[in-house]
Amino acid sequence: NQRWSLQGMTALVTGGTRGIGYAIVEELAALGAVVHTCSRNQTEINERLQEWQSKGFKVSGSVCDLSSREQREKLMETVSSVFYGKLNILVNNAGITMLKPCVEHTLEDYSTVMSTNVEAPYHLSQLAHPFLKASGNGSIVFISSVAGSLALPRLSAYSASKGAINQITKNLACEWAKDNIRTNTVSPWGVKTTIMIPKPDSPYVEEFIRLIAGTAMPRTGEPEEISSLVAFLCLPAASYITGQVISVDGGSMFHCND
Numbered sequence: 001n002q003r004w005s006l007q008g009m010t011a012l013v014t015g016g017t018r019g020i021g022y023a024i025v026e027e028l029a030a031l032g033a034v035v036h037t038c039s040r041n042q043t044e045i046n047e048r049l050q051e052w053q054s055k056g057f058k059v060s061g062s063v064c065d066l067s068s069r070e071q072r073e074k075l076m077e078t079v080s081s082v083f084y085g086k087l088n089i090l091v092n093n094a095g096i097t098m099l100k101p102c103v104e105h106t107l108e109d110y111s112t113v114m115s116t117n118v119e120a121p122y123h124l125s126q127l128a129h130p131f132l133k134a135s136g137n138g139s140i141v142f143i144s145s146v147a148g149s150l151a152l153p154r155l156s157a158y159s160a161s162k163g164a165i166n167q168i169t170k171n172l173a174c175e176w177a178k179d180n181i182r183t184n185t186v187s188p189w190g191v192k193t194t195i196m197i198p199k200p201d202s203p204y205v206e207e208f209i210r211l212i213a214g215t216a217m218p219r220t221g222e223p224e225e226i227s228s229l230v231a232f233l234c235l236p237a238a239s240y241i242t243g244q245v246i247s248v249d250g251g252s253m254f255h256c257n258d
């Protein structure tokens with residue numbers, strides 16, 4: 001059934017070596033897509049590519065520090081040549097966090113978060129636009145965060161970066177619908193990945209546990225619980241969905257403590 005398959009489609013997933021990105025690569029590949037991924041660590045990329053090859057998934061990978069403009073341009077040249085100028089799916093997943101009170105953020109902290117979490121997905125979308133258009137059926141999925149639409153403690157720059165992604169989703173949906181490109185965002189709550197491993201001396205672990213405990217489903221999510229929605233949004237079955245910011249959060253907005 002073609003509505004529920006990505007057979008014959010090509011995808012770029014940023015930050016696929018770990019966490020949510022890793023699950024997204026596997027989900028898209030299992031549905032039949034050919035995937036390219038990137039991260040900053042060649043050794044980790046090689047290990048993942050071997051794993052995926054042994055599972056029968058068609059995945060390639062290359063090193064790219066997404067905070068560098070030149071490296072983003074090089075990545076998109078690679079993607080264009082690997083996929084012969086046609087890209088169906090761009091998943092802007094890679095991101096970093098910064099857990100500090102506002103007054104402790106340095107300007108460098110702020111610009112590292114913004115260049116990785118906003119400038120990179122925005123620029124990659126621009127660079128991918130001709131290839132998404134050429135595919136005749138393009139889909140961009142951004143990975144934002146529940147932190148992008150409410151105020152969580154000590155996440156001011158990170159939250160601002162995710163709020164920007166939520167807005168970009170809507171503008172690109174308007175501008176690129178005529179090119180048959182849909183744009184959506186998935187917003188997770190806490191997911192068990194390396195981004196969530198607190199530094200051993202972090203004073204905020206208990207605060208975080210309290211936050212999770214107060215939600216409808218008082219647990220963190222699994223990467224596969226995020227990747228399933230990402231994949232759905234890329235399927236032909238989702239062909240009328242664009243400009244949406246959808247939470248996968250176990251009901252994090254509901255405060256259900258008795």
Ligand code: NDP
Nearest residue numbers: 015017018019020039040066094095145190191193194195
């Ligand atoms: P991880 O830290 O587990 O994985 C991040 C991935 O992105 C890795 O592959 C990492 O590889 C890559 N990456 C990070 N920075 C760069 C960079 N500058 N250039 C290229 N690759 C990079 O994070 P998650 O899987 O948890 O996060 C994925 C996305 O989900 C992020 O956008 C995050 O903000 C969002 N999110 C996560 C939540 C969570 O609780 N886990 C909750 C809400 C949103 P490497 O470091 O080797 O480059």
